[in-house]
Amino acid sequence: MAQGVWAVTEQRDGNLRKISYELVSEGRRLADKLGQKLTAVVIGSSMKEKAQELAQYGADRIMVADDPRLGQYTTDAYVEVLGQLAKAEEPSVLLMGASVQGKDFSARLAGRLGVGMAQDCTAFDIENGGLIAIRPIYAGKAYARVGFENSFPQMATARPNVMSVLAPDSGRSAEVVDAKFTLNDAELKTKVADTIQDASGKVDLTEADKIVSGGRGMKGPENFKILEDFAAVIGASVGASRSAVDAGWRPHRDQVGQTGKVVSPSLYVACGISGAIQHLAGMSTSKLIVAINKDAEAPIFQKADYGVVGDLFDIVPALTEAVKKYM
Amino acid sequence: MKIIVCIKQVPDTETQIKIAPGGEKIVTDDIKWVMNPYDEFGVEEALRLKEKFGGDVTVVGLGPKRVTESIRTALAMGADKGILISDSALEGSDSLGAAKALASVIKGLQFDVIFAGQRGIDEDQGLVGACLADLLGIPQVSLAVKLEVAADAKSVKVNRPVEGQTLVVEAQLPVLITTQKGLNEPRYASLPGIMKAKKKPLEEKTMKDLGLDPAAVGPNGRKLKILKITPPPARAAGKIVQGETPQEKAVELARLLHEEAKLI
Ligand SMILES: Cc1cc2nc3c(=O)[nH]c(=O)nc-3n(C[C@H](O)[C@H](O)[C@H](O)COP(=O)(O)OP(=O)(O)OC[C@H]3O[C@@H](n4cnc5c(N)ncnc54)[C@H](O)[C@@H]3O)c2cc1C
Ligand SMILES: Nc1ncnc2c1ncn2[C@@H]1O[C@H](COP(=O)(O)O)[C@@H](O)[C@H]1O
Numbered sequence: 001m002a003q004g005v006w007a008v009t010e011q012r013d014g015n016l017r018k019i020s021y022e023l024v025s026e027g028r029r030l031a032d033k034l035g036q037k038l039t040a041v042v043i044g045s046s047m048k049e050k051a052q053e054l055a056q057y058g059a060d061r062i063m064v065a066d067d068p069r070l071g072q073y074t075t076d077a078y079v080e081v082l083g084q085l086a087k088a089e090e091p092s093v094l095l096m097g098a099s100v101q102g103k104d105f106s107a108r109l110a111g112r113l114g115v116g117m118a119q120d121c122t123a124f125d126i127e128n129g130g131l132i133a134i135r136p137i138y139a140g141k142a143y144a145r146v147g148f149e150n151s152f153p154q155m156a157t158a159r160p161n162v163m164s165v166l167a168p169d170s171g172r173s174a175e176v177v178d179a180k181f182t183l184n185d186a187e188l189k190t191k192v193a194d195t196i197q198d199a200s201g202k203v204d205l206t207e208a209d210k211i212v213s214g215g216r217g218m219k220g221p222e223n224f225k226i227l228e229d230f231a232a233v234i235g236a237s238v239g240a241s242r243s244a245v246d247a248g249w250r251p252h253r254d255q256v257g258q259t260g261k262v263v264s265p266s267l268y269v270a271c272g273i274s275g276a277i278q279h280l281a282g283m284s285t286s287k288l289i290v291a292i293n294k295d296a297e298a299p300i301f302q303k304a305d306y307g308v309v310g311d312l313f314d315i316v317p318a319l320t321e322a323v324k325k326y327m
Numbered sequence: 328m329k330i331i332v333c334i335k336q337v338p339d340t341e342t343q344i345k346i347a348p349g350g351e352k353i354v355t356d357d358i359k360w361v362m363n364p365y366d367e368f369g370v371e372e373a374l375r376l377k378e379k380f381g382g383d384v385t386v387v388g389l390g391p392k393r394v395t396e397s398i399r400t401a402l403a404m405g406a407d408k409g410i411l412i413s414d415s416a417l418e419g420s421d422s423l424g425a426a427k428a429l430a431s432v433i434k435g436l437q438f439d440v441i442f443a444g445q446r447g448i449d450e451d452q453g454l455v456g457a458c459l460a461d462l463l464g465i466p467q468v469s470l471a472v473k474l475e476v477a478a479d480a481k482s483v484k485v486n487r488p489v490e491g492q493t494l495v496v497e498a499q500l501p502v503l504i505t506t507q508k509g510l511n512e513p514r515y516a517s518l519p520g521i522m523k524a525k526k527k528p529l530e531e532k533t534m535k536d537l538g539l540d541p542a543a544v545g546p547n548g549r550k551l552k553i554l555k556i557t558p559p560p561a562r563a564a565g566k567i568v569q570g571e572t573p574q575e576k577a578v579e580l581a582r583l584l585h586e587e588a589k590l591i
Contacts, residue, residue, distance in 0.1 A: 017490075074496075075457075075466065075467055075468075075469075076466060079461075099489075099490065100470060100487075100488070100489040100490060101489060103453055103469070104457065104467070104469040104470070107453060107454045107456070107457030107458065107469075108457040108458070108460065108461050108467060110422075110423065110454060110457075110458060111423065111426060111454075111457055111458030111459075111460070111461035111462060112461050114423065114550075115423075115550055116421060116423065116549070116550030116551030116552075117422070117423075117452075117454055117551065118551060119446075119451065119452045119453055119454060120451060120453075132554070135451070136451065136559070137449070137450045137451055137556070138338070138342070138344045138353070138448075138449060138450070138451070139340070139448060139451065140559055141342075141343075141344040141559065142344045142346060142353065142556050142557065142558060142559065143556070143557050143558070143559055143560070144450070144553050144554075144555070144556050145553075145554045145555040145556075145557070146551055146552060146553055146554060147551075147552050147554050148550060148551060148552065149549060149550055149551075149552050150550070151550035151551070189465075189466040189498060189499045190466045190468065190496055190497065190498040190499075191496070191497050192494050192495065192496055192497075193484060193495045193496065193497040194494070194495035195492055195493070195494055195495070196486075196492060196493040196494075196495065197491070197492050198488075198491050198492055198493070203491070204490035204491045206490060207490055210590070234591050252472065252508055252509035253488055253509070255508065258340055258448055259364055259365075259448075259507075259508045260508060266590055267584070267588070267590045267591075277340065277341065278340050281340075284559065288588050288590060289562075289565075290580065290584075296567075301565070301567070302565075303562060303565075304565045305562070305563070305565045305566070305588075306565060306566060306568055306580060306583055306584075306588075307565055307566070307567045307568065308567075308568045308576050308577075308580055309567060310573050310576055311573065314573035314574075315573050315576060315577055315580075316577075318573050318574050318576075318577030318578070319577040319580060319581060321577070322577045322578045322580070322581035322582075323581045323584070323585075323591050325581075326581065326584075326585040326591050327591065
């Protein structure tokens with residue numbers, strides 16, 4: 001019978017990414033509810049040493065798949081490896097991240113294993129020994145509670161920034177094992193030919209703890225400077241509405257919403273954004289929402305925890321000054 | 328070049344979602360159905376590849392008869408041929424079931440590039456493309472914002488943004504590519520395009536054409552069960568920050584963020 005919880009971590013350039021700690025922490029909670037073991041799976045090249053620290057976040061066992069061909073994620077290689085491991089050990093729950101990599105990886109793995117899969121979940125639970133996942137559907141206009149029907153492993157991805165990370169406990173230890181797999185070069189049909197770093201150098205919106213976004217109310221690309229100044233003071237990344245992106249004021253990757261990025265920061269500040277349903281779709285799971293808009297009737301205020309009615313060109317610079325005393 | 332675009336029909340983004348009694352489905356009566364916005368990028372990119380390399384574009388849609396409309400839209404944009412997979416036995420399939428049905432039809436076609444959307448804006452799963460690629464045994468590259476097929480049409484370079492960087496992934500053809508915003512600006516169907524679309528071939532396939540185990544599709548083939556659909560969790564009522572001047576409001580907001588929300 002399928003047994004155990006696996007949290008599949010994510011690394012880049014040999015460093016574990018934030019989502020990895022979120023997954024191991026959530027995996028720990030689920031493993032406790034099931035009364036089963038938690039295995040943290042690390043796939044990469046020479047990751048064994050770095051992987052050890054996952055014990056502190058609750059892993060009972062750390063399985064390291066090590067191969068120079070796994071240093072950088074490719075769908076072919078990673079799915080081949082994890083597919084073999086999952087078939088051999090039959091975990092009951094397979095938790096992955098709904099990051100760009102995790103979504104690609106998990107979707108193909110679900111196909112490979114022929115199992116059900118719940119993408120981009122915001123909460124998990126165990127009921128009658130089975131995994132239950134909560135996931136926003138229809139762009140967050142509804143939430144679905146889903147379960148699995150004779151489908152193991154029960155696969156799901158967690159939305160980045162949603163699962164709380166356990167305080168590391170240096171007293172915990174884990175068994176570290178080498179994963180056994182074979183990789184056939186002939187099966188690797190994709191390769192990363194090049195990597196282009198984003199010019200901004202800022203934390204990606206999907207991983208940012210704080211986001212300040214601007215919409216059509218910004219009136220022009222040059223005015224985003226106001227938001228960037230504020231963001232710099234509070235340590236936020238800058239996002240945008242589709243209107244601002246379509247106007248060419250901001251790059252596509254900054255778009256938040258149904259056809260852009262789905263974000264879950266602790267703080268989301270919407271400036272000059274009306275709050276169209278398609279925009280809300282991308283940010284409604286933010287923990288605290290602030291809206292700054294001169295129109296008191298703007299729909300964004302219905303979602304905002306704190307609303308400021310006023311001209312953003314007056315409010316935001318004043319806010320930048322006002323927060324400084326707390327930083 | 329033989330290009331296939333998978334298109335899903337989804338509720339328009341403006342749709343109010345109402346939950347049906349029983350809580351397992353949504354009410355579909357007054358919904359305006361449209362082509363998944365991500366699939367428009369797929370159709371557009373397919374047409375651009377055809378313009379460059381020649382060949383033809385086939386659109387494949389699985390779902391009830393109304394999906395014909397979205398297929399016609401793609402034909403009006405310039406696709407050459409449509410295939411509708413429609414059978415009541417397929418309704419209520421999960422992503423894997425849908426991928427199996429699509430694969431059983433696509434297996435019988437020639438293809439160099441297949442496009443799928445990065446996710447359907449209905450259930451926001453984003454699984455069908457990858458599952459389909461795996462069933463067909465071809466590589467996939469997801470979330471493309473730019474692609475360049477080599478002159479010999481044997482490989483493709485795809486720009487795929489990930490957090491903080493963009494990867495340029497090289498894949499051999501045939502390949503499945505999932506689309507996202509930024510890839511292109513989908514064209515509108517022109518009036519002559521709409522007229523021509525009416526005469527373009529549109530084939531219909533049912534269960535008997537698929538050679539699929541009926542137990543693998545439809546509601547009984549579902550491996551992921553929807554137990555309950557609920558409205559989104561209510562957010563606690565917010566407060567409007569008070570103050571006579573912008574200055575006062577800003578100071579008060581900063582205080583709230585610090586003292587109450589403890590975020591700064
Ligand atoms: C298929 C589809 C997908 C879409 N996907 C997305 C998506 O992913 N993301 C997205 O954002 N949108 C998306 N949209 C677009 C969406 O419907 C809205 O058009 C868009 O979000 C509006 O952007 P906005 O709020 O910046 O602009 P507007 O709606 O024009 O709002 C501007 C706001 O700024 C305020 N304002 C103006 N001047 C000032 C000032 N000086 N100070 C303070 N406030 C000011 C105004 O009161 C107004 O509320 C999509 C639409 C469709 C049809
Ligand atoms: N029923 C379907 N018919 C045709 N294509 C589909 C269907 N379902 C999903 N797809 C394709 O897969 C993409 C992602 O959908 P999904 O995995 O359902 O979120 C869509 O944008 C389509 O390209």
